[in-house]
Amino acid sequence: QHGIPDNSTFDFIIVGSGPSGSVIANRLSENPDWNILLLEIGSEPSIITDYPFLAGSLQFTDYAWAFRSEKQDGYCLGCPGGKLWFAQGRALGGASAINYMLYSRGNPSDYDKWADMGNLGWSYKDVLPYFLKSEDSGITTEDADYHRKGGYLSVSDDLYRTESANVFVKAAQQAGYRYVDYNGKTQTGVSYVQTTSKNGFRCSAEKAFLRPIRHRRNLKILTEARVVKILIDPENKIAHGVEYVTGRKCKRAIASKEVILCAGALNTPQLLMLSGIGPKGHLEKLGRMDYKNK
Incomplete structure (x- = not known):
């Protein structure tokens, strides 16, 4: 759906289609009076993501972010260069499209x-x-x-x-x-x-929460769209949209109600800092002190 016009307005904009983003998109779009835009930097998952035995291999494909930890003494001693491979999902469904599907609610x-x-x-x-x-x-x-x-x-x-x-x-x-x-x-x-599986096949967040409701006319899902900035009113400090790149074009989308960040444990704080929100020291190094740690 690369045809979404620049500066289109939605009630809610959701950044990231992992488990949280997929569930929120499903839930909000139950209200036919609300228009929702779901932005995902990755692509549609393919049939290879359905097979549990490929989970390990999927973490070294384009379906995953190739994050690596910084080298530190005392741990990851068996990893190449002392750095831990830290895979996060980069597809519709986020990490649930590539993980080992273990289901544990916790204590x-x-x-x-x-x-x-x-x-x-x-x-x-x-x-x-x-x-x-x-x-x-x-x-x-x-x-x-x-x-x-x-x-x-x-x-x-x-x-x-x-x-x-x-x-x-x-x-x-x-x-x-x-x-x-x-x-x-x-x-x-x-x-x-x-x-999180059915009949031996993966049940990702995309398959569970998005695929059954993609017919909803009030839900727009845009893949291969990288959000690069949250648009924030400098006066009231309220987010009112996002800036994103898709098809080599930079566009904006406006949110009349809320911008909801579901971009993962690493990309969410990165996006906040790129938008001028975060620890003062980091923002000063980046030259992004628009909102001065507020």
Whole structure:
């Protein structure tokens, strides 16, 4: 959809189509009165991203950012040059298009700590209904209260089990560890992994949350579009659009309500700093002090 005119206006602009961006695009576009633009620097995923056994290879393709850590003493000693390869997704679906598909919600106490710190609405009892709403579970479990069918995201027991995995699970049980559903009531025990997959194929965020709703006329998805700046009003400090490059042309898109950044753990802060938002020292080095650390 490279034909989106320059300076087009949308209610919401979402930068990045990883798990968070895909879910937000799906949810917001449920309202037919809102127009949403989803911008993704990567391309459409191909059939090779569907196969779990290719996950390792995908991280060295154009579907991934080739980030590497800085060399430091004490870790990554077995990596070339002492630098860790840090792959992030660069396609519709983001990292969920290239990762190993392991599905783990985490321990309830972590969510409860967030709530205790003042983040109301983030306790485990608050977020569990949304995990259930999103899930189309195909796993075998006794913790039925922690899984649901009918959502967008397919979650399954891993079909690819090595003999060493079978032996490990059996040995752990012989040592007294219970077999548990680690996305259920308790995480102490042993288990095979659960994956975001269906019938042995990857279920990425794109496949789960975008593909079923791409017919919505109020949702525009633009791939191979790199956002280079957030447009911010210098007076009220409110974001009102983005500047992006597509087809070797620099364009702008205007947001009447919100600009939502879902560009990943590394690219999101980079984009903020390129737009003049961030630590004062970094901005001074970059020569981007428009908003002076506000």
